Amino acid sequence: MDTTYDLIVIGSGPGGYVCAIRAAQxxxxxxxxxxxxxYGGTCLNVGCIPSKALLxxxxxxEEAGHGFARLGIKVSPELDLKKMLxxxxxxxxxxxxxxxxLIKKNKIDPFHGAGRIVKPGRVEVTGAxxxxxxxxxxxxxxxxxxxxxxxxxxxxxxxxxxxxxxxxALQSVPERLLVVGAGVIGLELGSVWRRLGSKVTVVxxxxxxxxxxxxxxxxxxxxxxxxxxxxxxxGTKVAxxxxxxxxxxxxxxxxxxGAQDHLEADVVLVAIGRVPFxxxxxxxxxxxxxxxxGRIAVNGQFQTNVTGIYAIxxxxxxxxxxxxxxxxxxxxxxxLAGQAxxxxxxxxxxxxYTTPEVASVGKTEDELKAAEIAYTVGKFPFLxxxxxxxxxxxxxxxxxxxxxxxxxxxxxxxxxxxxSELIAEAAVLMEFSGSAEDLARTCHxxxxxxxxxxxxxxxxxxxxxHM
Numbered sequence: 001m002d003t004t005y006d007l008i009v010i011g012s013g014p015g016g017y018v019c020a021i022r023a024a025q026x027x028x029x030x031x032x033x034x035x036x037x038x039y040g041g042t043c044l045n046v047g048c049i050p051s052k053a054l055l056x057x058x059x060x061x062e063e064a065g066h067g068f069a070r071l072g073i074k075v076s077p078e079l080d081l082k083k084m085l086x087x088x089x090x091x092x093x094x095x096x097x098x099x100x101x102l103i104k105k106n107k108i109d110p111f112h113g114a115g116r117i118v119k120p121g122r123v124e125v126t127g128a129x130x131x132x133x134x135x136x137x138x139x140x141x142x143x144x145x146x147x148x149x150x151x152x153x154x155x156x157x158x159x160x161x162x163x164x165x166x167x168x169a170l171q172s173v174p175e176r177l178l179v180v181g182a183g184v185i186g187l188e189l190g191s192v193w194r195r196l197g198s199k200v201t202v203v204x205x206x207x208x209x210x211x212x213x214x215x216x217x218x219x220x221x222x223x224x225x226x227x228x229x230x231x232x233x234x235g236t237k238v239a240x241x242x243x244x245x246x247x248x249x250x251x252x253x254x255x256x257x258g259a260q261d262h263l264e265a266d267v268v269l270v271a272i273g274r275v276p277f278x279x280x281x282x283x284x285x286x287x288x289x290x291x292x293x294g295r296i297a298v299n300g301q302f303q304t305n306v307t308g309i310y311a312i313x314x315x316x317x318x319x320x321x322x323x324x325x326x327x328x329x330x331x332x333x334x335x336l337a338g339q340a341x342x343x344x345x346x347x348x349x350x351x352x353y354t355t356p357e358v359a360s361v362g363k364t365e366d367e368l369k370a371a372e373i374a375y376t377v378g379k380f381p382f383l384x385x386x387x388x389x390x391x392x393x394x395x396x397x398x399x400x401x402x403x404x405x406x407x408x409x410x411x412x413x414x415x416x417x418x419x420s421e422l423i424a425e426a427a428v429l430m431e432f433s434g435s436a437e438d439l440a441r442t443c444h445x446x447x448x449x450x451x452x453x454x455x456x457x458x459x460x461x462x463x464x465x466h467m
Contacts, residue, residue, distance in 0.1 A: 005137040010115040013041020015313035015325025016143030022333035024106040033115035053088040058195040146274040146314035178265035182209035186271035214364040359423035362411030374404035378460030387447040393417035398456035407435040436460035
């Protein structure tokens with residue numbers, strides 16, 4: 001096999017494999033390097049995909065046990081956790097096999113092993129058996145993703161003290177689950193095990209959940225999650241975890257200092273965020289610059305300070321989201337092919353896949369206030385939406401933020417059923433610099449949840465119909 005390429009992509013997560021496919025489509029001879037035996041990176045193997053499978057299954061389990069009766073359906077569900085985990089694994093296999101098919105279809109050369117940049121244009125791949133292969137290319141894209149952030153002094157064993165990886169594979173439902181971190185990962189996985197029977201407590205260092213999210217949305221969600229049975233200890237830090245005969249003894253204390261307290265748990269989930277994965281890539285040897293958070297520094301075309309070396313996804317600044325990495329992968333492939341690839345980082349939606357779902361795109365009110373941008377707010381509750389009322393999914397609301405002068409939509413925030421799908425029309429409109437009036441004048445099918453998005457746009461001008 002010829003080992004000289006136009007492009008070598010290190011990492012086959014959403015950013016990496018999409019970058020490789022787009023490059024191949026554009027006629028670039030492409031290789032992809034992946035340390036796992038399977039493609040798809042964290043997202044497909046131990047992240048977004050398996051977590052969504054368990055979220056879906058656990059939601060149906062809870063609905064069958066507590067929600068079906070009001071619909072006139074009498075059932076008594078029984079949890080088969082082994083089969084539920086098998087359902088998750090089946091979904092993962094289907095997705096990673098799909099990526100393998102796409103890599104083969106697009107005639108991308110795969111190399112399994114740890115990739116290391118020896119010098120610009122040269123990558124050394126060390127296989128599981130220690131055998132080394134040297135690849136050469138005009139360009140290298142680093143798409144190695146991220147790893148779980150760890151708490152000092154607390155060792156993750158993936159059995160009792162787990163990361164998100166271990167939390168996706170627990171072999172029994174823990175009686176008491178303590179989640180460290182009230183971010184997206186902690187709340188999603190905490191909600192899975194809460195629905196399956198765990199008593200869940202979330203400990204968060206800050207005095208609010210979901211840092212970075214719209215403040216009103218976060219407050220509403222905390223109220224909803226509390227009603228569902230999740231307990232919160234905010235403004236609190238974990239000082240230590242000790243194993244006892246009865247399980248785990250978790251020492252906590254106020255974030256700003258004070259008297260310590262003790263919480264008991266059977267499993268502790270450490271979900272305090274993720275950090276760029278750049279270990280072993282040889283970045284220091286070739287002089288690739290990183291920032292104070294360990295992220296690779298790139299310009300507007302995703303090029304590092306070293307000619308011919310690019311980076312995308314979780315290893316660079318910006319939200320650690322699969323779809324952000326995908327768009328960056330496409331953009332850099334197009335740049336390498338002589339096209340004008342670009343990503344609008346102001347219009348990247350984010351989603352929390354709890355019940356109800358949460359989705360947002362664009363600016364929050366806090367961000368607009370900090371930037372001293374005058375804005376108007378349109379808000380509409382799902383309680384006033386016909387489809388939500390008849391389906392008994394009335395928790396939440398839609399909030400539209402528009403420029404006070406131009407009416408251009410600056411941000412949309414949704415709490416409610418199917419928020420992950422509803423956010424797409426807001427993203428499309430914002431991509432075309434649309435206004436609240438544009439959205440308000442667009443006919444939406446009835447009865448649908450999407451009508452709440454239209455009504456929120458109408459509410460910007462204080463003319464919502466159904467409230």
